[in-house]
Amino acid sequence: MSQKLSNDASPTIKSKAQLIAHLDKGSKPKSAWRIGTEHEKIGFCKAKNKPLPYDGPCSIKAMLEGLQRFEWEPVVENNYLVALKRDGASVSLEPGGQLELSGAPIETIHQTCAEVSRHLREVKEVANEIGAGFLSLGFRPDTKLEDVPIMPKGRYKIMRDYMQKVGTHGREMMFRTCTVQTNLDFSSEADMVKKFRVSLALQPIATALFANSPFMEGQLNGYKSYRSRVWLDTDDDRTGMLPFVFDEGFGFEQYIDYALNVPMYFVYRDGQYLDASGKNFKDFMAGKLDVVPGQVATMSDFDDHLSTIFPEVRLKQFLEMRGADTGPWGELCALPAFWVGLLYDQTALDAAWDLVKDWDEMERFDLRLAIPKHGLQAPFRNGTANDIAKRVLEISRAGLKARANLNAHGESETVFLQDLDRMVADGQSNADRLIAKFKGEWGGDVMRAYTDCIY
Template identity: 80%
Template structure:
């Protein structure tokens, strides 16, 4: 989850046009399109496999302190170390102590994978010293919700309390899930619309490919991506497949209208989060928000509000792909490759749109509902998502080839799709493999996941 804007742009919002212009300002020429990759991971103590607390010799604080040897600069909130920054990237805390890398905007996937690898090597060095480890799973495999420590960030208490009033799985999302996502640019409003539609329609395919959360509290949970299941009942006001994106006339203005209808979480003032949960951002615009009487919202407040909206694809001044479970090292490189191949080459984008443009709202919603449980075996028309995944991977591969971004060995970015190709060919995701191992070689011992799934 994004850090607050910290009042970086105090320009008062006097009309909706300013918010529309803010989103439109994300448009960039193709030469300036970049790739940002974010991924979370579950920390635990090697001694007893318990979640990492914030304080102590084997803790989140010890991780953040130890990582500073690699030229990360500390970020504090209320006197607590809560994040690190370096060269356009950051390391931050999710509510239940999940450690997140928010990568710098990079030109190609080879650079992204280099960044991921560097970060994981640094994490492994510090973790080994303090007796910690990190899991590459999309959901905590055995820890109960009440046993997950809460991190000292002000917004999380507001969210935790509010989540209990709007859905049944909101706190599960906050404290026990892990995702990998990629953030990509657009060239114009029309380009944004096409990329938004394609990526929204195809998020269930990404969920199937990256399904990696079949365990809960030491047992199989009946899902391939329990993380995706959690999102189905977190907060209907701010999640989902956004059918209005496919309506004629959709653009920046319509997304602003949607955002204004999403209830608020907080107002950030002078280093503190003021509880505005459930209140109207429109009241804030009118200067009638009781949390800050007489104040009108600023552009920074709008940026903060956008960060509290969690659909399967999110629009800021770029597009965020949000449908995947976090996974093993190689797949942290595979997710950006998958989406870059589809969205950053015009021929591939056109082909992907041709593939999904006749899918109905009901079909898209059904895919999202079913894929969490069925993964590749999700039925769709006269085929399954395994068949769809093969087709979409072929389109992505063609887009990556056309980009012709080579590494030092002369390989293009398609090398990062190899694991996904294998999974689609076999119809077996990480979740399928883990389920088979749990029933077989592990003999139902969930603690084996702490060795098999460690970074």
């Protein structure tokens, strides 16, 4: 079985310049750009529609054990089976037992969708055997926070305790939300900056298109994307729209400055997560962190730290688009298609930048505030978010056509935008349709989600 190695084997950090160079190593020629897709799913036991516990006949552990028949290799932490890996991809646990696929870096959306489809078929086979199912919703529809089982991963206990000190919805984020995200490459610092700015400005539009979390504790919660609402009050130090990204002169160094000022969560040493919550990473770089006296932070420590920062778009050695609720099978392919069309063709990227470059900080912020509640109907300038979404989809479609990646049927990657095209044509996201079902054919019974919203 595999286990995470201690970070003290990694090179020590000697200067900020080393960190800047670390991000810059992510720069790749266009021929090497890849697509990474991650998505989470809410598991439940079909007998009573209760959340999957970690252990037992219908459980997360049983899922991970069953999936190993498909050549997934186990990963353990403190004798707990907590993840699987295979060919550059992984299956892992979120704090409340959400099951996540982190896909391998691959070249086309056709390959992405094949990867997602293979994973969901494997999950469904094992889930059916143990009496489990998985929901395609961005927020648990009925389970109360206190009834969500806690997964046995050391970092999650530290996060859970710290979340209470810095916001009111942090634990909601950890235990009741589900997302789908796309990870994309850049060719240079200048390319990163342009992609970062475009994707930050348009992240609320993606949230509106993929809004899929209108339920909470058995009722309508008053939002189209309650998952996105939760992020508004999770931890202001490490979340948000990062207005400094639009400042003149922004680049790798400015993101490093931001990251170094985000409070820490933990230090990983000898198989254990040590609580460093609220402490300063710059002190760690100077060997002054009391949790590990005299030790100097390593590059692996810094990568861990970057993974605990949660803005709407996150920079590592690639860019992560983090604004979408998880959704039905086809929309797990639509999200990477949406962003690849916008960011991986230069003409499309230029057009997207032209669309958003005159939006000011307050407009971007107000749109981010309005989208969780109003979705595609959120007002923006003289129109709505849906008007922006139509234009953005046109740009994305043109970018995907220019990539000219065809499947065996001669279809381009634009085929994966069809669900989104229908949404903007009707001005309705999944959330709007689910609200109508709840008020109509479901008769106010949110438990219908366990049959209508299952993978």
